[in-house]
Amino acid sequence: MKWNRRTVATGLILLTGIWLLAGCREKPTDILWQTEDRLNRMQSVGYKTTIHTFQREMGTDKLDSALCYFDFTSSDSILGARYRFMTSNGEQVFNGHQFFQSSPFDKTVIYSNHHVAFDVNSSTYLINSVYVLRKLLPQMMDAPDIKITWQNDRTIRKQECWGVSIDMKNKWIDPNANHQLRPAPGKTYHYMLAISKRMGLPVQFRWNYPDNKGYWESTFRYLGIDQGMETSAWSYGRFPKSYLRMSKQEYFASLKNRAQVKSGQVAPQWRLPELKGSFVSLKEIKGKLVLLEFWFPYCQGDDEATAFLNKLHKLDGHNDLAIYGIEMTGREASNLKTYVEKQKRLYPTLYQGRNVATEYGVDVAPVFFLIDGTGKVVYVSTGLNKAALANAIKTTLERR
Template sequence: MKKLLLITLSLFLFLSCKKTDKEILNETISQLTSITNIEYDVIIENVNKSHNQNIKESATCYFDFSSKDTLIGSKYHFNVNNYGEQVFNGKQEFSSQNKEELVLYNEYPNKRQVSSSMFMFNSFFTLRKILPEIIQDSTIKIGQAQDTILLDKECYKFDILMKGKFIGIGGEILKGKKQKLTDSINYVLFISKKDYLPIRFGNIQPKNQGHNYSTFSNYKIPNTKNDSIWNYSRFPKEYLRSTYNDYYDGLRKKNKNWIGTEAPDWELSDLEEKPIKFSNLDKNMVLLEFWFPYCGGCVQATPILNEIQKNYKDKGLSIYGIEFTNTPAKALLEYSEKQNVEISTLYNGKNVSKDYGVYAAPTFFLIDKKGEIIYTSVGLNKEKLIEEIEKNI
């Protein structure tokens, strides 16, 4: 009898001491918002098995929440492994590219530019901003899953279901488009039982057999950082320093130098495995688009290119889309059908893109029947492109 009473009492004490979901999340919010500055390591995984995508990036991230800036309310410094640095000092945004010995800066960045780094997405900054809003939003469903161990730490695990909403750039909860208000996005949050700091945050993508996770480790709460990290003058003297606009304008001008030159030859296969060799084409005029899946400008260009092909195919214009990230043909076929891509798609075009000096997508080359490049642009200028086609066809 005493043994049964003891077991019952122990169970009662256990249940009465067990924290509720809200208590755990409020404890985490208290931790997040009490921190003025923090440094941690992060690994970002972006997996999309249906498109054979498996991206993994890592960095050491530092946030200073004492910043008085009016854009995001924080300074940050990201030291990106095998690449360089990304910095916002409260006024200026700049990044370094170590291999290219290059520093690009923006004296007057806007909020989107400051927030667009992949290391801002699903970050400590994001959680600090949105978690208080999440627990107050009755339309967002929060459920505690089975406790687990992650990075050798005992963790609480939460499923966060957003219906018709998603977490956007800059750590804001946004509403989806009207036709997608019924869609749900499932986010997962792992919280350390020891200190209530986040260990992993991201979303699951069942349709694509994928996920987008940020996994945090090696937390440090330093009092200060050397002020030199906020100034791009600290980089070696041999580094080229340029504004983003001037640098990319220079690349565009370099791209325009192709005009009047002979287009490099190439041989690629279309999605039906038919080989296409540029020099063997029976052509009057050829338009090449260098692109990759889900590139914003490429998606916007698709219906326009379909229209141009419809209007000029019988007049001698051939259009080819060269995918240059070497996405597998099967994934491109599924993507092309989904996006209603009607122009001929060629794959494994990475080396061809290098031959053409492509550095961004979409990039276009219009080539005449002699094989000379007569027009090129980074991004689609519909009116100018049609004008050049009309003038030379």
């Protein structure tokens, strides 16, 4: 047997692992360095993840799962990895230069060649993933302002695990910024990592929201390490010919042309509760120019839309424009009030708007409808176009 530098290094790592497994654990970072080495020697990994999300303010408590595969040999500049996520609702795939997702129910494949970075990084299954741990563990252990301590050992899915607590003051793992460590002034984020004593790999990674408001917990069951994926998996050409293939731009254009109420049509009537306790109906505000915003918490562009509509609300000194935000998922008032207060919405929020959204043909958010004093729709937009919306309001008011 030939002995070289790599062989010796590997032997030392194995000896270190044996020493740690024997129970001599002076520092939690000893375990983390061993885990980091194990992760970074992988060329690929397949596992099943179970995700438990709980948000106290929004009343959210749900479980989700997916089969995940990462190939770390990719030379792309976005992730430095390829991935394939498989769920009962379809697949999400990033092949190093193109992102696509499939739906077996609609028999569609939506692909993205432009603005790929946003699509790639926005997947739920990247948050608290093995990819993120592989990428960030070295930074966590090197950062002087991150406190790493022991937690109690635990058993997870019949695996004996070490428990490690990771406390970040003024810092967090930002899922909106390519899953990087980012500043979070004035906040402390607590993470918990459980590591298998037998495998030396992460079994569970939990992100606790500040002020005990909830958590995001991912649990991993490994299916294979350094096992290749068939070449066809990285192309949407493998889907049956019956599947409709569309670019992301074509897909959103098709949404606008669905059974959505269009400009020139009479707006469907509705009556909905308002967060302050009263009811509002379209019939009762007839004669005014009405702007409806269909939205739901944390939807893409929600903060930007709120800021713009707040500005319109302030500028409307003569009360010629009535603005209403219709929450379209059917949430109860108690689950919305805190969110709306934090956003500092100045215009009324209506809720239990799921049926109204369906009647208006809305299935994405935000969507805007401008209704004139006669009850006719004069402007529709999927997504916020500030200039076009402002111009439609100005033009309609001038015609009165």
